[in-house]
Amino acid sequence: MVGSILGPFIVKKLGKKNTLIFSSIGFAVLCGVQYLFAFSPFMLLACIFFLNMFQGFVHFGNMMAADTLDELQYKTGLRLEGFWQNFSMVITTIFGFGVSFLNPMFLSMGGLSFGQVPDNVLPYDEVIRQSVYEHLILLSLIGAVLTVIPLFFYRLSERKHAKIVEALCVRASVKNYEENNLSVKDVITMNSILVNNKEAVEQYVNGELPKFVMKGKRKVENYDMIIVDEILKYQD
Numbered sequence: 001m002v003g004s005i006l007g008p009f010i011v012k013k014l015g016k017k018n019t020l021i022f023s024s025i026g027f028a029v030l031c032g033v034q035y036l037f038a039f040s041p042f043m044l045l046a047c048i049f050f051l052n053m054f055q056g057f058v059h060f061g062n063m064m065a066a067d068t069l070d071e072l073q074y075k076t077g078l079r080l081e082g083f084w085q086n087f088s089m090v091i092t093t094i095f096g097f098g099v100s101f102l103n104p105m106f107l108s109m110g111g112l113s114f115g116q117v118p119d120n121v122l123p124y125d126e127v128i129r130q131s132v133y134e135h136l137i138l139l140s141l142i143g144a145v146l147t148v149i150p151l152f153f154y155r156l157s158e159r160k161h162a163k164i165v166e167a168l169c170v171r172a173s174v175k176n177y178e179e180n181n182l183s184v185k186d187v188i189t190m191n192s193i194l195v196n197n198k199e200a201v202e203q204y205v206n207g208e209l210p211k212f213v214m215k216g217k218r219k220v221e222n223y224d225m226i227i228v229d230e231i232l233k234y235q236d
Contacts, residue, residue: 007057015158016060016067021151023057028144030054035137038130064154067161074164074226102139110135163223166193167230174234193227200224201231 011019030047037043065084073079108114110132112121122129170193173186203209209228212219 005056007060010057011060016064017151017154017157019057020060020064021148023054024144024148024151027051027054028141028148031137031141031144035134035141038134038137064156067156070161070164070168071156074167103136106135106139107132157223160223160226163226166197166227169193170227170230170234194231197224197227197231200228204228204232 007019010022014022030051034044034047034051037047065088069080069084104114107118111128112118112132118132122132169189173182173190176182176186200209204225209224210222211225213222
């Protein structure tokens, strides 16, 4: 709940990628704290509260997937939501089948044998209960670490996505114009895009707009070129 409320403000400051990295690392750290203080009820309650808070940021991963679909549409001209949903279901089913064995495996490592019902053992055996709890925390820690690794390879920034959305709006407006379906909303959107990118277009025409800029020590594409190229396609 807390993470869901604070999420939009943190995303505005850090971006969705960094927010998810922050929440995943925070989740992993708290799992480690839980493991170290597994015998302290007060520490466990505090960790559980903050773990739930960090869990509130998980839904931003779905937004990042939607942003990626916008980029694919920009590059290919195809909208692939249906394909993505079916593909993700296949992947999650395949990996889910394997992951489903991890929980009973870690339970057995904690001393709960296969076939034993946790509710019949854990309330009455403190040693097994503590061992099982520690092993499940370890499983959560491993999951949190594996979750954060792919995020470092995500390269679609908030600014690049914003320019891609503008380019898609230009395409949609041009298509509606060609099909005689141009609406007032299309006209307003196009005027706003043209005004916001007027300076970048003029710089490009004058040869002053670089195709690459430095981001720290890394050279990246100038995202203004995305919308400039799209506008100039229809300059006639």
